[in-house]
Amino acid sequence: MSYASPETLLDTLSVEEPEEIDLEAIAFHCGAVVRYRTLDGCAARIVGSGNRAVITVDEFASPGRKRFSIGHELGHWMRDRGKSGHLCQKSDLKARWDRSDSESLANAYAADLLMPVSMFKPRAHNQQPSFDTVRGLAKTFKTSRPATAIRLVQYSSFPVVLVAYGRDGRRKWFKPSPQLEGMIWPRTELSHETQAFELLYGGTAFNRPLQTRASEWLDHRSAYRHDVWEDSIKTDDEVLCMIWWKRQQDLDALLS
Ligand SMILES: [Zn+2]
Incomplete structure (x- = not known):
């Protein structure tokens, strides 16, 4: 699967309402499995190989933070597939959303996926x-x-x-x-x-x-x-x- 914007993903999966935005199902559609684990020193990570990836999210994070982390890691997966992986700190998830570094782009991806402009x-x-x-x-x-x-x-x-x-x-x-x-x-x-x-x-x-x-x-x-x-x-x-x-x-x- 090549790069798909959040809008394209939601469209493909016929998601039209906020309550239909199922992050684990969207991740699965993109070849990524989500696991919840105790993470030491980071908020989330993604490890990928070929077309498959595993996203690991801090099990103690709030539900909203977990969803944002999955969206953020999917943002990395869409742009940087083929690289070895990403470890993302809590502070990465607070980075600005409007710059062009990979953490900001991943945050913007998460925001567009979780709070699509057309619904928000x-x-x-x-x-x-x-x-x-x-x-x-x-x-x-x-x-x-x-x-x-x-x-x-x-x-x-x-x-x-x-x-x-x-x-x-x-x-x-x-x-x-x-x-x-x-x-x-x-x-x-x-x-x-x-x-x-x-x-x-x-x-x-x-x-x-x-x-x-x-x-x-x-x-x-x-x-x-x-x-x-x-x-x-x-x-x-x-x-x-x-x-x-x-x-x-x-x-x-x-x-x-
Ligand atoms: Zn990140």
Whole structure:
């Protein structure tokens, strides 16, 4: 079997709804068997020979993470067949999705397979990019919250930035919606005046969307005169924050 895009695979297997996306069946169709094992120091791996491969996934990972790992390894299998194999770290699965290195391409493949644009975009349409929306979509697509949040940023109807801060309150990575690429830089240090700060350091936080000063989030020179919406959640090792504008004109005023 030669390279097949996620869209082609889903089409071939007549998959039309999110609940029909059976990763093990898709892998089998591609000549790969999936096993769940205790993996030391990596999240997933693929070992292939000829047209056959074995994908091994960390049995202790969450269900959403397991699915993403299978999609990621299939992405490697499609592009790098004939090479000896891949060992993928947890951090590989968080690599950006829009670069051309093999880990990013494998992540993009997994995202297109687990959350196909044709199914995801209509379900994200006009939904506020809050973590309530992320939870709903993650349930529908059986994906992890971080992966679903990144996908939502790509296809949201609203201008939005997803930003992750580590336990030390320093920015780890951020992902703007396509229209904001190269225009918005979240602060490198998490502001004390945010819900995210309270979540990170154990205080009480409302944990629902709140309107805050844009200057708590952005270094833009006129940010103190404008507001943004914030919603945040805490994960294992970071706090994830969605920052968005409900009206295009609010963003335009900030950027003008
Ligand atoms: Zn990988």
